[in-house]
Amino acid sequence: MNMENKYSRWFGRMMWAGIIVNGCIAVLALWKPLWVIAQLDLPPATPLVWPRFSALLLFELYVLYMPATQPLRFPRSAVLSVVPRITGVVFFLLIYLSGHPPSYLIFALNDLFFGLSQAILLYLATQPGRRAVRAPQAGLRPFYMWILLPLLLLLPGYGAWFYLLRERPVRYEAAEDHFKYGSIGTEFEQGIPYWIWFVLPRVFPEKLPAAGGYTSLGVVWEESRELPIGFTKQTIGFPRVGLNCAVCHISSYRKSASDSLPTVVLGGTGQTFDAQGYLRFLFACASDSRFTPDILLPEIERGYSLSFLERQLYRYLLIPLTRSALLEQKASFAWTDARPAWGHGRVDPFNPVKFGILELPMDRTIGNSDVMPLWGMKDRPAGAYHWDGLNSAVKEVVISSAIADGSPPKVINRPDVQEALRRVRAFIDELPAPKYPFVINETLKARGKPIYEAHCASCHGNEGQGTARIIPIEEIGTDAHRMDSWSEQAAVDFNHYTAGYAWQLGAFRKELGYLATPLKGLWLRAPYLHNGSVPTLKDLLEPVANRPLSFYRGNDVYDTDNVGFVSNLPQVVRNGLTQPLSRYDTMLPGNGNQGHLYGVNLAPEAKRALLEFMKSL
Incomplete structure (x- = not known):
């Protein structure tokens, strides 16, 4: 029974x-x-x-x-x-x-x-x-x-x-808007809950370099936009903030300090943004005992009315997990504390890949370097990209950059992320270099052209289009730290990191020199050399002993006489807000301003003519 x-x-x-x-x-x-x-x-x-x-x-x-x-x-x-x-x-x-x-x-x-x-x-x-x-x-x-x-x-x-x-993807129909605000997949694992990101400057203003919230870190913020250029917002269960390529690859300039709004140029060098300062701000917030639901939730609800379930989600899950994730990321970046600061417009692009993604043993190398512009990628000679030519395929440059920004391979493999990266590549392929916006002395320019052809064109191309030539470090003589930071083992491991995917990496390598980069838009690439150690083109044509030992990075006021940005002031006023700049010390390891002695022995008149011609590249 x-x-x-x-x-x-x-x-x-x-x-x-x-x-x-x-x-x-x-x-x-x-x-x-x-x-x-x-x-x-x-x-x-x-x-x-x-x-x-x-x-x-x-x-x-x-x-x-x-x-x-x-x-x-x-x-x-x-x-x-x-x-x-x-x-x-x-x-x-x-x-x-x-x-x-x-x-x-x-x-x-x-x-x-x-x-x-x-x-x-x-x-x-x-x-x-x-x-x-x-x-x-x-x-x-x-x-x-x-x-x-x-x-x-x-x-x-x-x-x-x-x-x-739950996913609610945001698609920008215009290619330009997609480059500025479109997702490349960083929100899935590295995204910060939007409302937490939004209130952090209000709760922890003392941890920013100055008043003005995130603008004090040099982000470029378009009028009426919810986020700065290069910041993305996607709903994956809850709204999340991520980053894309434009956060670093954007330039801006003002013709004078009295101009209130800068001219924005996409694909540039990000000379005003302090990427490391942004990370350290987030880490400092997470390290503060006030990073709690009792402090953050009232601030969130000042601007947004959370539902009962959302309030519980933030209280018991999102705020604790965000703090934990930021503290974990802080620990993974602890090695940067023993190296010179990146400063405005600079990053260490590959040591985070080595130590964080590839989990290679920690070393003492310094990879700090200027952000490279993305103008006219289609017209560049194929075969070498990045400062030291460590990859030969532009498609891999785009994918590996997304990985470094926080999109792991399983996310990049998603059809929507693949399409997003394809759109980024198509955009930068056609993105032209900006024309010099000031008056050019045509007579001096004409005198400067043959000087350029005699002293610069063999490496950088007759029209500044660049070459795929890797100049040996013994010849170029510039600071070797950036080159030394990338190793044969890192190249092998990065090529194997995405094994099994149809788009897997395979073109990373080790080179023993620096690439003769394109000079298109040279006027807006300041500061100069791979580590940004020389503030203006005029200084670059001087012997090393005459180059500035220190200067300030991050200004957007243009210096037409010296061809670069104003670099002798410790702060800049933008939109009525005073923002401190980063002091660059050429005596620190990795910051050396030696090398690249081409043209330093020219007569003063020849240098002026050469400068005038290079403004037009």
């Missing part, structure tokens, strides 16, 4: 509910595997037979577990049905903690909900002395049970999807 009690009956109901939920997943995985993979943000499965095979196994597993719906009649099946749920929780949690997408937490939560419920019910059902009753005759369960129970089970999953995984 089949005897059950109320706990065993509820155990059976939970078993059937689990079979229904997992059966739905299995059906979808069999029928629409690509859709399931995309919705759950899972890594691509090639060939698709494997996710379908997993779905088939899931079907077979639950056919075998059907006897467990009567736990007192089939106790061994009941126990065996609970164990995989518990092991599933551990398995999917470990998968998530090893760096896979948060979607794996859905599977862990699913197994935790059913496994824990079933384990408790099974324990209660099998206690000695539990009063048993005759099992009801076979027939339909009450109709409401079959309607309400699945809904109750699906609601938590829907809530998790809506508040953590």
Whole structure:
């Protein structure tokens, strides 16, 4: 006789509910595997037979577990049905903690909900002395049970999807707007919750270099725009702020200090932005004991009314996790504290890749360098990119830059991110170098052209288009730290880092010199040399002993006489706000201003003529 009690009956109901939920997943995985993979943000499965095979196994597993719906009649099946749920929780949690997408937490939560419920019910059902009753005759369960129970089970999953995984992509139709504000995938794993990002300058103003919020760090902010150029906003469960290429690859200039608004030039050198200062601001905020829900939530609600569920999400999940992630990132960048600061318009592009992404052993190298402009990429001689020519494929330059900015390979593999990067590349291919906006002395320019052809064109091209020539360090004589920071092992490891993807990297290499870069838009590339150690073109044509030992970076007021930016002032006033600039000391390691002695022995008249011609490149 089949005897059950109320706990065993509820155990059976939970078993059937689990079979229904997992059966739905299995059906979808069999029928629409690509859709399931995309919705759950899972890594691509090639060939698709494997996710379908997993779905088939899931079907077979639950056919075998059907006897467990009567736990007192089939106790061994009941126990065996609970164990995989518990092991599933551990398995999917470990998968998530090893760096896979948060979607794996859905599977862990699913197994935790059913496994824990079933384990408790099974324990209660099998206690000695539990009063048993005759099992009801076979027939339909009450109709409401079959309607309400699945809904109750699906609601938590829907809530998790809506508040953590739901995607609302923003597409900019104009290529220019996409370059300035479009996502390249950095929001998925590196994105900061928008409202936390928004209130940090209000809560921690003392951690910024001056008044004015993020503008004090030199970001370029267009009028009426919600975010600065180079900052992106995407909803992935909740609004997140990420970065794209334009955050560094943008220039701006003013013809005089009295001009209130600068002229913005896309694809430039980011000479006003202090990227390291931005990171250190975020790290300092996270290190402050006031980075708590009790402090941040009231500030958020001054500008945005959070719903009850959003408030709980920020209080118990987003604020603690954001702080934890920023502190972890701070620890991963601790090596920068022992090296010279980057300063405005500079980054260390490859040591973060070496130490953070490739996990190579820490060394003492210094990779600080100016941001390179992206003008006219299609017209550049193919075969060498970056300051030391360490990659020969422009497509890989775009992809690897996205990786360095915070888009891991599994995110870059998404079709939408692939399309976003393709649009970036198409935009910079056609992006022209800016024309010199001031008056050029045509007579001096004409005198300067043959001087340029005699002293510069063999390396940089007759029209400043550049060459693919790597000038040996012994010849160029400039500071070697940036070149030394990239190693043969790093090149090999980076090429292997994306193995298995159709677009995998493979063109990274090690070179022993610096690239003869294009000179298009040379007037707006200041400061000069790979590490930005010479403030103006006039200074670059002077012997090393006559070049400035220190100067200030980050100004946008143009110096037409010396061809560069004003560099003798420690601060600049923009839009009525005083912003401190970064002092550059050429005596620090990696900051040397030696080398590139071409043209330093020209007569003063010849130098003036050469400068006038180079304004026109």
